[in-house]
Amino acid sequence: MRLVxxxxxxxxxxxxxxxxSRIQTDIWTLLDPLSCxxxxxxxxxxxxxxxxxxxxLILRWKKTPLETPLHKALSTRRTRETSCSLSET
Incomplete structure (x- = not known):
């Protein structure tokens, strides 16, 4: 038998x-180790x-709320609102 x-x-x-293996007489001597x-x-x-x-999942779990894009956007918005209200007074 020959593998083509x-x-x-x-x-x-x-x-x-x-x-x-003894491929000529017993194909299982090749197939068993190959299967393993x-x-x-x-x-x-x-x-x-x-x-x-x-x-x-670990990296996502370790991400704090301060690092999420939504929190960053909200915190910068709050900072702008605070600075505007302070400058108006």
Missing amino acids: RHNVPPFIPLTLLIEQ QLKAFTARKRQLQLLKIRLF
Whole structure:
């Protein structure tokens, strides 16, 4: 049996897995380790997605009301109103 074409990610050592397997007699000696490698890749990819979400939530949670654009706009408006009312008196 010969592998002609594949869409396995390049960082998975497919040639090494093929060399270590008995692909001519038992295809599962290739498919089992390949499956483990692909599952590990998928798990790490999911961990990265969850980490990005968690980091986004932490950064959003740590943002104080003073840092929000709405609060900045309101505080500058209040400052202008206060300075206008002070100058009128």
